[in-house]
Amino acid sequence: MNDARDLDSSPLLEVSDLSLGFAAGGRTLTAVSGLSLTVAAGETYALLGESGCGKSATALALMRLLPAAGRLLGGAVRLEGRDLLALPEAEMRGVRGGGMAMIFQEPATSLNPVLTVGRQIGEVLARHGNLAGDAARAKAEKLLAAVGIADPARRLDEYPFQLSGGMKQRVMIAIALAGNPRLLVADEPTTALDVTIQAQILDLLQDLQAEREMGMLLITHDLGVVARMAHRVGVMYAGELVEEAQAAAFFASPRHPYTEALFAALPDLSRRGARLATIPGQVPALSAMPAGCRFAARCPHAWERCRVESPGWSDAGDGQRVRCHLLAEADRRTSPPAAAAPGEAAASVLPAGAEPVLQVADLKVHFPIRRGILQRTVGHVRAVDGVSLTLTAGRTLALVGESGCGKTTVGKAVLQLLAPTAGSVRLDGREIAGLSRSALRPLRRRMQMVFQDPFASLNPRLTVGEIIAEGMQTLLATARRDTRAAVAALLAQVGLDAGAIDRYPHEFSGGQRQRIAIARALAVQPELLVCDEPTSALDVSVQAQILNLLGELQASLGLAYLFITHNFGVVEHLAHEVAVMYLGRIVERGTVEEVLRLPQHPYTKALLSAVPAPRPAASGTAGGSIIRLPGETPSPAKPPAGCHFHPRCAFATAECRERYPDERALSATRVVRCHLYR
Numbered sequence: 001m002n003d004a005r006d007l008d009s010s011p012l013l014e015v016s017d018l019s020l021g022f023a024a025g026g027r028t029l030t031a032v033s034g035l036s037l038t039v040a041a042g043e044t045y046a047l048l049g050e051s052g053c054g055k056s057a058t059a060l061a062l063m064r065l066l067p068a069a070g071r072l073l074g075g076a077v078r079l080e081g082r083d084l085l086a087l088p089e090a091e092m093r094g095v096r097g098g099g100m101a102m103i104f105q106e107p108a109t110s111l112n113p114v115l116t117v118g119r120q121i122g123e124v125l126a127r128h129g130n131l132a133g134d135a136a137r138a139k140a141e142k143l144l145a146a147v148g149i150a151d152p153a154r155r156l157d158e159y160p161f162q163l164s165g166g167m168k169q170r171v172m173i174a175i176a177l178a179g180n181p182r183l184l185v186a187d188e189p190t191t192a193l194d195v196t197i198q199a200q201i202l203d204l205l206q207d208l209q210a211e212r213e214m215g216m217l218l219i220t221h222d223l224g225v226v227a228r229m230a231h232r233v234g235v236m237y238a239g240e241l242v243e244e245a246q247a248a249a250f251f252a253s254p255r256h257p258y259t260e261a262l263f264a265a266l267p268d269l270s271r272r273g274a275r276l277a278t279i280p281g282q283v284p285a286l287s288a289m290p291a292g293c294r295f296a297a298r299c300p301h302a303w304e305r306c307r308v309e310s311p312g313w314s315d316a317g318d319g320q321r322v323r324c325h326l327l328a329e330a331d332r333r334t335s336p337p338a339a340a341a342p343g344e345a346a347a348s349v350l351p352a353g354a355e356p357v358l359q360v361a362d363l364k365v366h367f368p369i370r371r372g373i374l375q376r377t378v379g380h381v382r383a384v385d386g387v388s389l390t391l392t393a394g395r396t397l398a399l400v401g402e403s404g405c406g407k408t409t410v411g412k413a414v415l416q417l418l419a420p421t422a423g424s425v426r427l428d429g430r431e432i433a434g435l436s437r438s439a440l441r442p443l444r445r446r447m448q449m450v451f452q453d454p455f456a457s458l459n460p461r462l463t464v465g466e467i468i469a470e471g472m473q474t475l476l477a478t479a480r481r482d483t484r485a486a487v488a489a490l491l492a493q494v495g496l497d498a499g500a501i502d503r504y505p506h507e508f509s510g511g512q513r514q515r516i517a518i519a520r521a522l523a524v525q526p527e528l529l530v531c532d533e534p535t536s537a538l539d540v541s542v543q544a545q546i547l548n549l550l551g552e553l554q555a556s557l558g559l560a561y562l563f564i565t566h567n568f569g570v571v572e573h574l575a576h577e578v579a580v581m582y583l584g585r586i587v588e589r590g591t592v593e594e595v596l597r598l599p600q601h602p603y604t605k606a607l608l609s610a611v612p613a614p615r616p617a618a619s620g621t622a623g624g625s626i627i628r629l630p631g632e633t634p635s636p637a638k639p640p641a642g643c644h645f646h647p648r649c650a651f652a653t654a655e656c657r658e659r660y661p662d663e664r665a666l667s668a669t670r671v672v673r674c675h676l677y678r
Contacts, residue, residue, distance in 0.1 A: 011038035012215040013062075013100075013183050018075035020061045022286065028071050029286035031057050032239045035075070039183065039215040046218045046230035046247075048262075050539040051510065052283040054239040055219045056105065059185050062217070063102055064092050079183060097179035098128045105188040107168035111160040117144070117171050118156030121178050128179035143174040147204055150631065164632060165403055166197035170204070177208065183215045190225060194402040194566050196629055199610035202228060203628070221539050223266065224612030227251060235259050238284055238294035245320035251615065255322045257299045265544035266614050267573030272592075275551070276544035276573070282509060293325065301326055301333050355429070357527050357560040358391040358414065363423035363433075365406075365413050369637060381637045383409040385584035386423070393527065394554060396561040398571040398592075400607070401581035404633050407564045408452075410581070411530040414562065415447050416440055427528070445475040445524035452533035454513035458505040464491075464516055465501035471524045490519045494549055511542030518549065522557075532564045547574055568611050572596060577669075580604045583644040584636055590670035600672045602627075602649050643675065651676060 104110040121140040144152035190198040264277035296306040314327035365384040451457040469483040588601040606627040646652040
């Protein structure tokens with residue numbers, strides 16, 4: 001977390017009583033109500049809250065980029081004293097990119113796919129710097145170099161699809177900085193990025209902010225990012241700011257019940273195996289905003305006054321203020337329900353020493369690279385290059401690593417959704433690699449997958465009942481007359497009511513859609529679930545619900561999970577063993593306690609050091625300072641000779657550059673591939 005600094009007393013950005021809404025069915029639904037905040041030059045103000053609380057809508061309103069249905073209902077937005085809401089659109093175009101710039105949440109959808117990187121940066125330079133031709137290209141090259149992109153001259157002529165996720169985010173930052181803005185609005189700038197790339201992006205933003213004395217409005221739901229970046233924090237709920245404080249005071253003593261609930265929902269090794277605290281219900285819909293406190297329906301301390309009277313601001317000291325009746329009537333605060341004892345939720349119904357459900361040996365998946373008119377094979381992408389692992393019933397093996405290391409390909413090859421190039425995959429002792437589609441068909445019900453994006457993996461034209469029943473009728477030959485009752489029972493098992501059967505996927509929240517995806521996988525009574533980043537884009541409160549559900553299902557059904565993720569908090573809470581992948585190979589494997597408490601491989605140490613701690617007072621996952629890995633992950637089409645990690649490793653020797661290390665056993669459950677260990 002940043003130290004407190006002497007910031008300019010006059011605010012760079014001043015938002016006063018801002019209200020906005022969206023037109024729907026002949027009326028305007030209020031989305032943000034009476035928002036007031038300030039951001040000083042050189043200061044980072046973090047706006048925190050769940051999806052649907054109005055954070056991104058606020059950012060778009062500041063830039064005057066609301067969609068057609070958006071309506072500004074009142075208030076003022078001043079940038080360096082200039083009222084932005086009163087400017088004509090022609091003048092506002094000069095402010096966007098020049099006075100204030102925005103980094104959008106999804107760089108893949110925000111960058112124009114048919115324009116080169118150089119052309120997109122050049123448009124901003126032409127508008128705000130009157131640069132064109134060679135001068136614009138030279139400036140664009142300097143901007144790419146400033147945001148840490150190697151070989152910037154070549155990248156200027158490339159298209160967004162040719163860049164990795166981290167590089168696309170860097171290009172978005174370069175575009176935002178091209179107009180030399182005084183204020184940077186960063187909307188979830190690191191969502192779904194690996195911890196190493198996230199650390200690089202956050203470092204970059206901090207360095208550029210210090211160099212340019214920019215103000216920054218950081219929008220996020222990641223408490224770890226807030227802890228590392230923010231000087232001040234504002235918590236939004238249902239369109240209102242409910243708590244505001246200096247970062248140190250905020251993390252030392254969050255005061256609003258909603259903020260307390262967000263902290264309680266974080267996975268933590270000290271509560272490993274116990275149920276995570278969850279926030280019941282959901283953020284209220286715009287059409288059903290309550291009359292009193294908007295959090296009352298989900299608050300464990302609420303009483304009648306909360307339901308009828310909207311609370312005003314109360315001073316909590318140390319510059320902290322809270323919109324809550326509890327500060328005036330503290331004696332009404334009740335104790336939260338006790339958490340389950342550690343280990344209770346994750347206890348397996350199966351005896352120790354059970355036979356492995358899954359055995360993978362020397363698995364390889366190579367994709368051919370074809371060139372020329374005749375499409376001759378000129379090389380291979382070695383996505384998975386010799387992976388071995390074992391998974392027992394009632395246990396969870398977490399597969400972690402940066403994007404592009406082959407984690408998802410391993411999961412799909414295990415399920416035979418991709419044909420392995422070589423190696424063995426055994427399900428309950430039976431070899432399944434290389435089986436024909438007809439031979440695999442009866443085995444499909446025993447192994448299922450929960451995909452990363454539930455909205456993309458659920459058929460939008462089918463109801464939830466039809467989606468879940470499809471597998472039952474195909475793989476279990478369940479009679480149609482029996483499926484509705486079975487689907488209702490499954491929905492109850494994953495925490496959804498029977499009324500969901502006749503609704504469509506778009507009618508549910510992200511967390512509810514993930515529950516539907518899990519119900520679909522459970523419908524065919526599998527023994528093995530491959531979970532591919534099932535919580536990566538979820539709020540901490542919804543993530544807690546999904547992790548609790550997965551823990552309960554494993555405990556009651558004895559399911560084995562192959563859990564693919566880059567979220568080490570989730571690994572700490574749910575997994576029993578961890579395998580760390582780098583460029584198609586497993587470089588370290590062991591129990592959660594071994595790998596996360598005392599990592600041995602330099603790559604594992606770098607990954608864990610980059611995890612932002614959501615509680616600054618506590619030591620990080622691995623402790624110590626961040627280990628910054630130089631460069632990007634090499635291409636699996638041309639992996640480095642010797643140890644694949646040696647170009648980025650601070651401890652590389654001549655042997656590392658010549659020979660790939662053998663597997664070294666450090667204990668009965670711990671192995672590592674590194675020449676540092678003999």
